[in-house]
Amino acid sequence: MTTTLHSTLLALREQIEQRSKASRTAYLNSLPQGPQNRTAVGCANLAHTTAIYPSSTKRVISLHKSPHIGIVTAYNDMLSAHQPFVDYPEKIALHARALGATTQVAGGTPAMCDGVTQGREGMELSLFSRDVIALSACVGLSHDVFDGAILLGVCDKIAPGLLIGALGFGHLPFVFIPAGPMETGLSNSEKAKTRQLAAQGKATREVLLQSEEKAYHSAGTCTFYGTANSNQLMLDFMGLQFPGGAFNLPTSPQRQALIAESVRAIESATRNPALRLGTLVDSRCLMNALVGLMASGGSTNHTIHWISVARAAGYLINWSDLEVISSVTPLLTRVYPNGSEDVNAFHAAGGTAGLLATLINGGLVDGEAPTLWGTSLADTVAEVLPNAETFSTRKPEATRNREILRPHDDPFELDGGIRLMQGNLGRGVCKVSAVKHEHRLVEAPCRVFTDQQQVIDAFDRGELTQPVVVVVAHQGPRANGMPELHKLTPLLGVLQDQGLPVALVTDGRMSGASGKVLSAIHICPEAKAGGPISRLRDGDMVRVDADEGLLHTTANLDEREPMPTPPQAVSHGRGYFQVWRNTVSSAEEGASNLFAE
Numbered sequence: 001m002t003t004t005l006h007s008t009l010l011a012l013r014e015q016i017e018q019r020s021k022a023s024r025t026a027y028l029n030s031l032p033q034g035p036q037n038r039t040a041v042g043c044a045n046l047a048h049t050t051a052i053y054p055s056s057t058k059r060v061i062s063l064h065k066s067p068h069i070g071i072v073t074a075y076n077d078m079l080s081a082h083q084p085f086v087d088y089p090e091k092i093a094l095h096a097r098a099l100g101a102t103t104q105v106a107g108g109t110p111a112m113c114d115g116v117t118q119g120r121e122g123m124e125l126s127l128f129s130r131d132v133i134a135l136s137a138c139v140g141l142s143h144d145v146f147d148g149a150i151l152l153g154v155c156d157k158i159a160p161g162l163l164i165g166a167l168g169f170g171h172l173p174f175v176f177i178p179a180g181p182m183e184t185g186l187s188n189s190e191k192a193k194t195r196q197l198a199a200q201g202k203a204t205r206e207v208l209l210q211s212e213e214k215a216y217h218s219a220g221t222c223t224f225y226g227t228a229n230s231n232q233l234m235l236d237f238m239g240l241q242f243p244g245g246a247f248n249l250p251t252s253p254q255r256q257a258l259i260a261e262s263v264r265a266i267e268s269a270t271r272n273p274a275l276r277l278g279t280l281v282d283s284r285c286l287m288n289a290l291v292g293l294m295a296s297g298g299s300t301n302h303t304i305h306w307i308s309v310a311r312a313a314g315y316l317i318n319w320s321d322l323e324v325i326s327s328v329t330p331l332l333t334r335v336y337p338n339g340s341e342d343v344n345a346f347h348a349a350g351g352t353a354g355l356l357a358t359l360i361n362g363g364l365v366d367g368e369a370p371t372l373w374g375t376s377l378a379d380t381v382a383e384v385l386p387n388a389e390t391f392s393t394r395k396p397e398a399t400r401n402r403e404i405l406r407p408h409d410d411p412f413e414l415d416g417g418i419r420l421m422q423g424n425l426g427r428g429v430c431k432v433s434a435v436k437h438e439h440r441l442v443e444a445p446c447r448v449f450t451d452q453q454q455v456i457d458a459f460d461r462g463e464l465t466q467p468v469v470v471v472v473a474h475q476g477p478r479a480n481g482m483p484e485l486h487k488l489t490p491l492l493g494v495l496q497d498q499g500l501p502v503a504l505v506t507d508g509r510m511s512g513a514s515g516k517v518l519s520a521i522h523i524c525p526e527a528k529a530g531g532p533i534s535r536l537r538d539g540d541m542v543r544v545d546a547d548e549g550l551l552h553t554t555a556n557l558d559e560r561e562p563m564p565t566p567p568q569a570v571s572h573g574r575g576y577f578q579v580w581r582n583t584v585s586s587a588e589e590g591a592s593n594l595f596a597e
């Protein structure tokens with residue numbers, strides 16, 4: 001039996017359902033009634049499909065004798081998190097064969113590493129790559145001979161992009177199979193310290209490089225709780241991958257067992273119409289994911305991506321909804337950048353299974369929401385045990401380390417990790433989970449920049465020596481595709497550690513790895529769309545108050561012209577995205593080109 005859901009969450013769910021009635025109904029009505037029977041598919045189409053198989057297998061697929069499962073893979077070996085996927089299609093095929101099913105790689109999608117592109121030109125393609133991935137997943141699935149599909153993608157835009165694409169085929173069941181985090185190397189706090197020293201010229205390039213290599217040292221997802229690991233937690237909460245399995249290491253027996261178990265689950269789900277993706281991703285499932293995001297102080301990027309995921313399933317959600325969720329969801333985890341330990345330590349403390357269990361007990365996650373496993377979230381959530389032979393689990397414990405994971409009734413903070421910021425400078429979000437209480441209010445004259453390199457140059461020239469609100473405008477989706485401005489983290493951290501009140505205000509994004517400096521980000525309307533931040537000038541007083549959710553200036557902006565728009569960069573493929581920049585929706589609407597009315 002599960003606890004009754006918190007009344008505020010029930011009321012919000014009702015509001016979201018009401019507001020989304022027409023779009024959700026249209027979405028569900030657009031879905032075909034279950035997978036087609038392949039015996040009705042044209043012979044030439046089938047012959048193309050099965051050309052690579054031995055004749056015995058050809059007939060199994062063509063006569064629809066058993067499930068045929070597609071795989072959409074975002075494998076490449078630029079992303080350490082995706083490298084383990086190299087042999088997943090083979091492993092999946094073996095497990096499927098044991099069940100009498102067949103598999104086929106339906107298609108590949110691009111995947112870019114924000115760690116490789118951080119602060120570089122490629123970062124301006126990052127956000128848009130989510131929709132490219134969604135479109136690519138659709139292209140793979142357009143082969144349309146499948147009874148269900150497996151999604152292989154972990155990192156920042158890739159998992160949301162795959163999910164958005166898959167929702168275009170919501171008449172089929174889908175399962176995510178992740179690969180797990182890399183083992184702990186140099187701690188994230190040590191890595192950050194060395195970066196701050198380097199920013200001040202106190203660590204050489206060789207020292208810095210060695211530090212980075214010790215932190216990023218093998219295959220698997222980065223160990224901090226950034227965007228990729230927030231994805232993993234949210235997909236566990238949605239029951240679209242095994243709830244509790246996210247953070248088992250790539251080489252662990254648990255991970256191998258999870259691959260087999262996920263294939264078993266999707267094979268079985270092909271026979272249960274109630275488990276099609278379009279039905280599973282309902283308002284309960286989406287809200288559970290967002291509660292997980294808030295309870296863990298996860299990545300701000302998901303305040304954009306999950307708006308789009310919801311939209312793909314016909315739901316209209318906005319940042320006010322996220323604020324309501326945050327107001328009743330206690331912060332229950334401390335994982336870097338919100339704490340000093342990493343996701344491996346979080347997993348050892350109880351991980352997503354422990355977090356889910358306590359949130360269900362506390363009436364914050366709806367444990368009755370169904371999972372791809374065909375059982376409720378409350379009945380499915382478990383920790384995977386290290387047994388090389390079979391998949392075995394145990395019921396989660398609330399926590400084994402209270403410094404990292406807390407029960408719902410003894411939280412780190414009473415409310416969630418992300419706050420809505422609003423005022424006469426627009427609406428944005430702030431990740432408060434990583435900002436110490438004494439740094440949550442900054443009122444200071446601003447310095448206005450239109451590029452993160454300008455901030456770095458000003459810092460290097462020794463100009464940032466007074467309390468300051470650093471404004472970086474023209475970083476929104478319409479301007480330059482909304483890059484993450486994570487390169488600012490070390491230098492803003494240096495200023496804060498020197499005792500200066502410092503805050504960041506931008507219409508751009510920050511990385512999931514950013515945290516300790518007060519940052520009001522994703523500001524809408526963005527400067528390129530004529531938002532108020534385009535009228536700020538050096539010296540204007542700006543108040544950033546995360547406790548009150550306030551973003552305000554005393555300057556009279558009405559009397560000002562917007563600042564000139566910087567020229568658009570076109571090198572490194574950015575010119576090809578000009579059309580997308582012109583038409584993209586705002587960050588609060590999901591920064592997407594896929595849902596144009």
Ligand SMILES: O=C(O)[C@H](O)[C@@H](O)[C@H](O)[C@H](O)COP(=O)(O)O
Nearest residue numbers: 114115118226227228511512513
């Ligand atoms: O949103 C995120 O989680 C980040 O974009 C992440 O994907 C990226 O790898 C970081 O830039 C690495 O962070 P560090 O450079 O601080 O290690």
